[in-house]
Amino acid sequence: MRNFWMIAKHEYLKTVTRRGFLILLAAVPLGIVALIGMGILIESMSQDATPIGYVDQAGILDASLHAALPNADERIQIRAFADEEAARTALKQGQIQAFYVFPPDYVSTLRTDVYYLEDAPGGNAERDLNDFVRLNLVSSYSPEVQERLLEGPSVTVHDVASNRTFSENEIANIILPFVATFLFFFATMSSAGYMLGVVASEKENRTVEVMMTSVTSEQLIGGKTLGLLAASLTQLAVYLLVAAIGVIVAGAYVPELRQVAVPWSYLGVMALFFFPSYALITGMMVALGAAVTEMEQGQQAAGMLNLLFVLPLFILPVLFSNPGHPLIVALTLFPTTSFLTISLRWGLGTVPWWQLGLSWGLLVATAALSIWAAARVFRAGMLRYGKPLNLKAVVAAVRG
């Protein structure tokens, strides 16, 4: 066991100190930070604290109700003007950034005219005016009815079969699985790429013969797999940490993000699928690395293998429009696509328990088969320096 841990530690440190790994580690969070920064910048650029005005020719607005709006102090000031002329003067003097005119027939036509000088009113002006008008329109109802009318319906879907619930209101919790899916998937695929590199370079460097006189092939492959898994999880942890910080920071600007709750059930299911998926792709990469003579050949073949894993991305429209489509169910059950498909479906609704269970069972069985076959191909291929294993030889190696 000592050698197993030593190989794992060696592989981990070798991987996480590699320049390419560090660049990738920094690039993704920096990209997220840049995106969030851009969002904040755009949002702040659309904000203007200058008051707005209105001319109520329809007689529907009560200026005093502004104080009844939630967080009224943080909202933009809304001033009432007796006529257009007064409002226009205030606009020209810079007292207001824009004014809105509600004509006499507003209730029947919902027509509103807005006047401004050069820059259109900020996003916050529109939002606060809408809230103010809505509150006025429902002011004749009781406070309970007002609240329901203003907030709208809150639909929660209950899947009787799986006992899971799904709420359309939790927009952030729909987006989050998508973000996490890509992070999980990115980490898995990059780790698989490292595994291919490790095995192929072991053969290219011709170190394996010496290694095999010190350790068993199980210790060698197992240790390397664990080391790379740890490196991959490190990458993932950094990404998730940055994402969490990003959500907290962005939450100050995007109110919807404040509702974000940690999706424990999603994380649990993904963890269940992550490890066998990782084992499956690792087994494939070990066999591939042992069969080829040079890293470049391996990368070409790995690209084709990766397609088997990213297939769900090519049918995203079907996934979005009908997550229960037979094709989607098939991809849910197919071992190479189950991880990504289930992860994406999780954000769109519920995945029946029977599909989750069957898919996981198939994935685990395939992963075990992949590792078993990889060990055989590894033994057969690693000592054939300069000679690739053709398909016939691979099949012969697997058959023993």
Place this chain on the structure above:
Amino acid sequence: MINLEASHLAKRFGDTQAVVDVSFAVAPGEIFGLLGPNGAGKTTTIRMLLDIFKPDSGSIRIFGGEMDQEKKRRIGYMPEERGLYKDLKLEPTLVYLAALKGMEEAEARARLGDWLERFDLAEHRTKKVQELSKGMQQKAQIIATLVHDPDLVVIDEPFSGLDPVTTRLVKEIFEEQRQAGKSILMSTHQMYQVEALCDRIVLIDEGRTVLYGPVAEIKRNFAGNAVVVEGQGDFGGIPGVIETRRQNGTWHMALEIGTDPQAVLRSLAAREDLRIERFELEEPSLDDIFIQTVQEKRPGARG
């Protein structure tokens, strides 16, 4: 106790019978040569000895028993296909390989200091392996083979790629290992190195043992068909001698089959015009023995 014993090893890969029947033993304090032409089955035999392959039949005993992980730690191996992790620094690489052989990292680091000094690599310890010359990488591999102080050293072509100074250093180290009671099994095509270093050899050809025993005894067994003479006069025309040639003042005489060297000596002594200063049986070189033995097994190759 015998450190390594191989008995009737056989191994087949698909349609190819790589090893048919190979047997030999290596004792402590012995440098042992594993010889054979290309494709004879040497590398396959070594890989079976080290448990990289399992033999189809036959048995291997290492340090008196079956191979296990503990015994692997007592073995140092340098294969013909040399290799080190090229993108890693020299010292950490050697420490890692020593640690996999059971050494504590601190101890490995301490021992490495001496080895790196001895092989003139101390100032390169922080360089990446790929930045070292081929010769330096070769030296580094010898260090990796020996740093954990193995009881059995298996080296394939130990001197290939080494300059004369390093070759002499490696021979000194082998001698030290022998003195310390270690076993060295080396496979090489450099017969003069085998003659200079090995106590015993095994020659395998087409997967079979064809010669096995002490170097001196094998050479004696192949001696007798030629004599070397030094002295004054013309040594041509001696009865029973089929060919006489002079080389650097020494006469080399090839005898007819069945001719007794003692009869040749008597003939020379009877000649008044000759003065004999040295007369001895000519021992064939291992090179000659190797070629003769291998060619005898392949009649078609002679013509």
